[in-house]
Amino acid sequence: MMKETRTILNTTNLTVGYKDKKGVKPVLSNLNLSLEKGKLTCLLGTNGAGKSTLMRTIGGIQKPLEGEVFMQGKPIRSIDAKSLSKQLSLVLTDRIAPGNLTVYALVSLGRFPYTSWLGTLSQKDKDIIFLAMEATGILEFANKHIGELSDGERQKVMIARTLAQDTEVIFLDEPTAHLDLPNRMEIFHLLRALAVDSDKAILLTTHELDMALANADHLWLINQNQTIDSGLPEDLVLNGLLEEAFQRDQLQFDYELGTFKRTSTQKKIKIKLEGDSILKRWTRSALERAGYEVTPDASDIEIRISGNLKAPLWHLNYNDTTYKTIQELLIQLNNQ
Amino acid sequence: MNAITQGKRLRAKSLTLLGLMLIVLFLLDIGLGSVRIPVSDVIKTLLGQQIDNSGWQGIILKIRLPRAVTAILAGAALSLGGLQMQTLFRNPLAGPSVLGITAGASLGVAAVMLAAGTVTTTFSIRELGVDGSWLIIIASTLGAATVLMLILGISFKIRDNVVMLIVGLMVANITIAVVSIWQFFSDPEQIQEYILWTFGSLGGVTNEQLGALAIIVLTGVILTFFLSKTLNALLLGEDYAQSMGLNVKWARVAIIATTSILAGAITGFCGPIGFVGIAVPHLSRSFLNTSDHRTLVPTCTLVGGILMLVCDIISQVPGSQTVLPINAITALIGSPIVIWIIVKRKNLKASF
Incomplete structure (x- = not known):
């Protein structure tokens, strides 16, 4: 039995970039990528790595320098704008939304490719708009004006608009920029739920490593060689490609915490830490920020953490003193 | 969703x-002037009945x-021109006059008036007959379209709206400068006629010409209404619209063509009417608190007509023989209204 292909969009030998009078400026090249239905794919890269350029190119807004983008097997440049708009919808970084437009009116703009010349909404259109607003949890704002919404709510409205456009592929450019942590998490969870529940292929760009690692089903990682490594986030972590992609001086990937850390060339005082794993994790974080190195080997300074999570105690070996907070502990260490 | 039907009812x-x-202002405008005519007599006359x-x-x-x-045609046409420019450029200060469209129309008219060497003021357009009036309309529409195409060409290079607006202002200045050089080398008599034209006048259009103007403006209004959906999509910016x-590209061309027909024709017949x-x-958006062009197009048509009628009544200075230039009145009456609206509603900036 043949396996059903899940790939909806793919690229072959794609080079994206800019062309001007001075010549060709490739930003990313040799891209052989594929986007699958039912998955949230994150395009991860540093600022200026070419995330938006790639997104604009595979979204058909910008022309590729080389290679081809295929939408369901058809070259994207051979698809006319109207048909493409029924297969692919976008949330862009332009944060210009007209304040006098109501949420309902903005979401209903998503029906643009389907409505008549005047844009009159049929009952079917209205049903789809309703479902889009329900799925994104913005029904209660329906009659509010865009200007009255918070950034997080506005982003949900823009996502609802793409749902109203009823496309199998959705691209979002930096959808969580400007958002605080709870809002970021909410948007990521919403997008993942949408991908899984409605079997859409969702691609978003982000420079937020932790968010991408935690939520992406698939990662497109822009590396230092101006191309892209793609795979499961955890695979890219373990084979070192992620660390390589973000490689900078004085920056090191912490494989335990899944984040990057600054490293300094200065010689550090080594401290051995013992105790409950959660307490150890946060103590370590404070010690490392203060410039100490936590080591599993025996050391002159040893800290033993006792007590429970609610009332932990830190015991320092060299003066045999117990501290109730990490702050007090650090004051003692720094005075040493 | 109940509130949505409510919104429709409010609309x-x-x-x-x-x-x-x-309608009320239309009757008042006819009734008031140097001679005051009772509204009942106005209605009777308009209904084809004899009055004493x-x-x-x-x-x-x-x-x-x-x-x-x-007045109604001019108000409607200029308002719709402004509405389309503001949406296309996504700039609250855009309008036919700011982006040089009116200046372009003036250049066209100046070319005809100053180069023709004949007396062709708005008052003597009548004497020129149908050919002459068409000449002025075509010249001003061509002038308006030329400047708009220039602006459009530049706007392909510049994506920033504020920069675009400054460029538009500069293009308007250049156009005005060309006209003023032309004036410098023209006969004083011709200059005077041109200057009279620039004051603006709603009274220069005869019944016969009114038919032509009405057809043009009506076409423009209908075209704009057909563009409502396109204009709505452009509210989110060109990338989203695409x-x-x-x-x-076609949307831009259609919008600019419609605007130059509307603004060009009115400027040709009535002179450059600003503001x-x-x-x-802005008034229309504030009143209905919406950006939906399907609502804004009819609203702008009506509000534009109303505002022009009010300005016309004032410019006639009821009860006196004086007639003030309409161009001064539109700015004098309108600017404070706009300031008041902006301060009161605070949602002008939110429109874009």
Whole structure:
């Protein structure tokens, strides 16, 4: 039995970039990528790595320098704008939304490719708009004006608009920029739920490593060689490609915490830490920020953490003193 | 979703109210002037009935009716031109006059007036007959279109709206400079006529020409209404509009063509009338608190007509023989209204 292909969009030998009078400026090249239905794919890269350029190119807004983008097997440049708009919808970084437009009116703009010349909404259109607003949890704002919404709510409205456009592929450019942590998490969870529940292929760009690692089903990682490594986030972590992609001086990937850390060339005082794993994790974080190195080997300074999570105690070996907070502990260490 | 039907009802109510206001002001505009004519007599005359004072009948049918209709047409046309420019450039300060479209139309008219060497003021357009009036309309539309195409060409290179606006202002300045050099080398008599034209006048259009103007403006209004959906999509910016399947290049061309027909024709017949094009779209958005062009197009048409009628009534200085230039009145009356609206509603900036 043949396996059903899940790939909806793919690229072959794609080079994206800019062309001007001075010549060709490739930003990313040799891209052989594929986007699958039912998955949230994150395009991860540093600022200026070419995330938006790639997104604009595979979204058909910008022309590729080389290679081809295929939408369901058809070259994207051979698809006319109207048909493409029924297969692919976008949330862009332009944060210009007209304040006098109501949420309902903005979401209903998503029906643009389907409505008549005047844009009159049929009952079917209205049903789809309703479902889009329900799925994104913005029904209660329906009659509010865009200007009255918070950034997080506005982003949900823009996502609802793409749902109203009823496309199998959705691209979002930096959808969580400007958002605080709870809002970021909410948007990521919403997008993942949408991908899984409605079997859409969702691609978003982000420079937020932790968010991408935690939520992406698939990662497109822009590396230092101006191309892209793609795979499961955890695979890219373990084979070192992620660390390589973000490689900078004085920056090191912490494989335990899944984040990057600054490293300094200065010689550090080594401290051995013992105790409950959660307490150890946060103590370590404070010690490392203060410039100490936590080591599993025996050391002159040893800290033993006792007590429970609610009332932990830190015991320092060299003066045999117990501290109730990490702050007090650090004051003692720094005075040493 | 109940509130959405409510919104529709509010829209219908507002449009009815504005329609009634337009009719009342239309009758007042005809009734008021150097000679005061009772509204009942105005209605009778308009309905084709005889009234006792045959002099009044002549004034109404030959002078005031064409002027009032011209006022409505001019207000509607300039407002819709402004609405389209503001949406296309996504700039609250855009309008036919700011982006040099009116200046372009002036250049066209100046070319005809100053180069023709004949007396061709708005007052003598009548003497030129149909050919002459068409010459002025075509010249001003071509002038408006030329400047707009230039602006459009530059706008392909510049994506920033504020920069675009400054460029538009500069293009307007260049156009005005060309006209002023032309004036410098022209006969004083011709210059005077041109200057008279620049004051703006709603009274220069005869009954016969009114037909042509009405057809042009009506076409423009209908075209704009057909563009409502396109204009709505452009509210989100060109990239979004394109992603929704809109052919942005054609949309730009259509919007600019419609605007130059509307603004060009009115400028040709009535002179460069400023302010209305910028103010009315803002007034309409504020009144209905919407950016939906399907509502804004009819609203702007009505509000534009209402505002021009008010300005015309004031410019006639009821009860006196004086007539003030309409161009000064539109700015004098309109600017404070706009300032008041902006300060009160605070949602002007939120529109873009």
